[in-house]
Amino acid sequence: MKPRSRQIDPLGAFGCPADAVAVSVDSRADRLGAHDAAVWRRTRELLAARPPEPSAGAAGVAAAGAAAGPGAALDAVVANLFGVVVYDDPEDHALAARLAQALGSKRLARLHLRAAELLAEADPGRSWSTEACRRWIGAAAVARAEPTEPTAADLAAAACEGLGYAMLLTDLESAPPTTPLRTVVGFLTVAEHGTLAEWRSHLGMVAARPWGTYSRDLLRLARRCRSDLLRDGVERAVALCREEHQARERADVAREIRRSLALSGVSQREFAAEIGTSASRLSTYATGAVVPSATMLLRIRRTARLLEQRQGGPGQEPPGSTPHGMHRR
Structure with missing residues (x-):
């Protein structure tokens, strides 16, 4: 399974070119049973027959694979997923960790879900993504239970655990x-x-309301089943859902503050003075580095509306909207 000439391989800069992943699988083919050998041959045929995917060009390679060479990246992920599930050797997990470094866990998680669909065409009886996810999360949990001086394998296991959770949690709205x-x-x-x-369906309901009833129910069930692995796994998944939700909320608040600044028609320094803070502090609100208090957010909204109205904008000042200490001029 060699990379096609029409594709750019974004992984080479990370010491993990797409063809090297397939070569790693091929080099151990003598260990495959008849069924797995047939699955690998069929997988290579499916990859070769796949329509070309657009490439982002040379600039994408310089950007460390952020968007370039989608076909080459998928080829590598398919080969690696096959290796992880069938061989389960340390080198397969190390390659998965390098792929995560090259592509980012979320993008790699999306590619893994596509890779699992393609592998399922070659062997529909095996749940490829489920087996990989269980191994990655389980192995890292076992390693934490027996703490030792970190090795390269431990670092790879930690990266693969992050990939496992990304497979569970990325794009849960779908x-x-x-x-x-x-x-x-x-x-x-x-x-x-x-x-x-199945787990993505349950966690999708958690992600929709991370502090809601079902999130609490899952945590309660996990704690009652007397399994440290399950309890820790569910607790981390729920915590990650909450972190993602909070990150989106912070981004929404920052976006609203930037919109208020734009509507006000004044400079950031002037606006900061109007709401009783410094320009540097307001900048942290606008970038999302700091989340303002509820009272400060209300003050920002009301001040922006009043300044917009004062400059002849469309805003209408509702009763009682004049911020404390701010008067008409």
Whole structure:
């Protein structure tokens, strides 16, 4: 499975060119049973027959693979996913960690979901993404339970664990809702036998309301099942959902502050003086580095509306909207 001439390989800058991943799989082909050898041959045929994907050009390579060479990247991810599930050798997990470094965990997670679909065409009886995700999250949890001086393998395991959670949590808005888990037995059944798609459906409902009833229910069930691995896994997944939600909220607040500044028609320094803060502090609000208090956010909104109206803008000042200490001129 060699990279096609029409594609740019964005992974080479990270010491992980796409063809090297396939070569790694091929070099151990003598260990494959008849079924897995046939699956690998069929996988290579499917990759070769895949329509070309657009490339971002040479600039994308310089950007460390942010967008370039989607076909080459997918080839590498397919080969690596096959290696992780079938061989499960340290070099497969080390390659996965390098792919995560080259592409970023979220982009790699999306590619893994595509790779699993392609591999399922070659072997529909195996849940490729589920097996990889279980191994990555489980191996890292075991390593933490037996703390030792970190090795290269431990660092790779940590990177792969991050990839496993990214596969669980990336783009959860596309995961269809499912029947909520209500009992420990039901929870354990999904934990032990459920697929990645099933868990994504449950976590999609968590992501929609990270502090809501179902989030609390899953945490309660995980703590009642007397498994440190399951408890820690669910706690981390819920925590990551909450962190992502908070990050979006911070971005929304920063966006609203920038919009208020633009509507006001004055400089950032002038606006900062009007709301009783410094220009540098206001800058941290506008970039999202600092989240203002609720009262400060209200002051920013009202001040922006008043300044916009004063300059002849469309804003209408509602009753009581004049910020404290600010008077008409």
